[in-house]
Amino acid sequence: MPASAPAARTGRRAVRRAVVAALAAGAVLTGTAAAPVAAGGPPPAGHGPHDEGLRRALAGLVEAPGGPPGAIAVLTRDGHRQVYRAGTAEVGTGRPPRAGGHMRVASAAKAFSGAVALSLVDRRALALDDTIGDRLPHLPAAWHAVTLRQLLQHTSGLPDFSRSKAFQDIVRADPRHHFDSRRLLDFVADQGLAFPPGSRYAYSNSDNIAVALMAEQATGRPYEALLNDLVYRPLGLRETSLPQGYRLPRPLLHGYDTAPGEPPVDVSEAISASGAWASGGIVSTPADLSAFIGGYTGPRLLTPATRHAQRDFLPGGASEPAGPGANAAGLALFRYTTRCGTVLGHTGNTPGYTQFAAATPDGRRTVTVSVTSQVTLDPALLARLRAVEEKFVCALLERGRP
Known part of the structure; x- marks a missing residue:
């Protein structure tokens, strides 16, 4: 049934509000098939000491x-x-969220770019010390000393294109604008580095754009094809x-824009992924996100030497949003040290979605928590989400013990 004109206007205002708020937060962005994660079948529900508490935490x-x-949440x-699960996959339907529902993974996509780049390091098509000047000499000379390692760890100093006024003006005017993804760095090409490469940590959406461009230059193949061959296919990701x-x-x-006292507005398809x-x-x-994070963290994609380099963690380097516990930044991977132990993974947020995906270092146990709003816009709600994430990490690690 078509929406009334006032309702449609209200919906458009909410979509624009969600996009503008996300822009202000810098978060508009965000081989042989492996056996499916669920191949062994789920353990019986409701028999663990944590089950009811975890359900209550999500419901709260x-x-x-x-x-x-x-x-x-998937363990x-x-x-x-x-x-x-708690709540609904679509307001007004009563349909529960399901593990096969499609969603935006937001900045958890940076772990996918890390998987591509590090797989190419294993194949000697790239090296962690390759520089922008070596691989992408058309980019500003001021950026040429930045290495692939620094891009993956967010110590590059590259200015963040998603914070540029020109980029934000386009998104405000038309959130569905189709960008040339390979020209996103043009928005900040007139800027130098924010700091000397490797001297400090600063999360930047530009970093992973440069990583993907390096991967394309090294192979002569589109980034999307590299994702398919190096990540989706080896891990059996059929819905990614x-x-x-x-x-x-x-x-x-x-995914929804939410505010206390107001009805949620669907923003699932409010923005273009090209930006x-x-x-x-x-x-x-x-x-699929659960299968990915287990494969990326474990031994299925990368050699031991490359995984060792991936885990050179920088204390205090937090993902966006921060994950549970104390955060430290590796190469397109974060370490989350909680009161119950340590997991490795990534987070993300964008209008309509907030994501947490992590695994034990061997990749055999994984946890994902996906919620259908951008909770990072409310500090109290984000603190509550991080506490929920930690509860699931604790359940995961306790159940993994003999």
Whole structure:
């Protein structure tokens, strides 16, 4: 049934409000197939000491003022999957969130670009000490000393294109604008580095755009094809893609703009993925995201030497948003040290979605928490989400003990 004109105007205002708020936060962005994560079948629900507490924690997040309409968490242990859910996948339907629902993974897409680049390091098509000057000499000379390692660890000093006024003006005027993803760095090409490369940590969406461009230069192949061959296919990710437009595949885990006392407004397809690309444009499902983070963290994609380099963590380097516990930055991977132990992974947020994906260092146990609003715009709600994430990490690590 078509929306009334006033309702449609209200919806457009909410979409624009969500995009403008995200811009202000810098977060508009965000081989042989492996056996499916659920191949062993899920353990019986409701028999663990944490099950009810975890369900209550998710429900409390959904029921909080301005909370997300839906939340879904997936725990995997040695191929066994347990799904926890609260709220709905689509307001007004009562349909619960499911592990096969498509969603934006936001900045968790940076881990995918890390998987591509580090796989190419293993194949000697790239080296961690390759510089922008070596690989992308057409970019500003002031950036030429920046290395692939520094890009992956956010110590490059590259100015963030998503914070440029020109970029933000375009998105404000038309959130679905189709960008040339390979020219996103043009928005900051007139700027020097924010600091000498390697001297400090600063999260920048430009870093992973440069990583993808390096991968393309080294192979002569589109980044999307590299994702397919080096990541999706080896890990059996059949529901993961990097679109250029604003549409999402069905079935959908709808994302919303929320505010206390106001009805949620669907912003699932409010923005074009072309303006995020390798820094935040990937679309996946909770099931595929779980399979990815286990494969990326574990031994299936990378050699021991490359994984060792990946885990050169910089204390205090926090993902965006910060994950549970104390954060430290590796190469397109973060270490989260919680009260119950340590996991490795990535987070992300964009209008309609906030993501957390992590795994034990061996990749055999994984946890993802996906919620259907950008909770980072409310500090109290984000603090509550981080506490929920830590509860799931604790459950994951306790259940993994003998």
